[in-house]
Amino acid sequence: MDEQDELRQATTESVNPRTRQIDQLSSQAIVELILEEETRVIPAVLAERTAIAALADVVVERMRRGGRLVYVGAGTSGRLGMLDAIECIPTYGLEPGRIVALVAGGPAALTGPVEAAEDDEEAGARELTALGIGPDDVVLGISASGRTPYVRGALREARQRGAYVAVLVCNRPAPLADLADLVIAPVVGPEVIAGSTRMKAGTAQKLVLTALSTTVMVRLGKTFGNLMVDVRPTNRKLWQRGVRIVMEATGLSEQDAQRVLQEAGGEPKTAIVMAIAGVDAAEARSRLGRAGGLVRAALEESDGG
Incomplete structure (x- = not known):
């Protein structure tokens, strides 16, 4: 199948019959039409929940043995991957390099269009190789169309190196699926503006990535209940958030939570x-280490004597 045939089959490239007259509508009507179309995204993503959870389980397993999650994409898809990877660092105290994002065109593509870079299949393979990918890693190719050459090059290289390969696409069938161990494909239908996959497809990709990385972080013990207890208080707002987290988890007053957080070196x-088990910072860190970073397990050790 040639490139034009692939594009003709892609619903993300189709013309949406519901928006053919959009240029004749008022601003109010355009906004309503756009948001109406966005409501189609949630059901499409929900239909992929089993695949998202299965991928989360694989990522947790690989990351526990030192592996990484690597996002690969171009354009909007690549930028969404980069956003998700970066935000996990301060939110969950994740070490840099555990979730990595490759974007076609490199850093320049984050602040401006470098659209031709998505056609460079060799660049995808080369940049993936430079990461030293191996069997402990998971590589997720993100492509609304499901055919991006840059992503294809990276995924082929990942397979050769024994990594677990998954794809996040918005079309079925999608050529990239042939390279994947697992496929996540929320099919959101034609865009409001034909081919503008920063719209519904972008929303769907953002939802999938958020669900995936958040599930992984929870499973890795980066939360206590729904509190982000590994947050890094690197600025005033995050310090205050850390204090509130300690207060919520322990019932301490603000003043006492401030004191204990300071004694803990800013680690919620x-x-x-420390507060619940009645131990000092060194013992708390030791218990967390033995518990694999899981707060509940560290506290159960205390309960068991």
């Missing part, structure tokens, strides 16, 4: 174990 997780 450590402060929580």
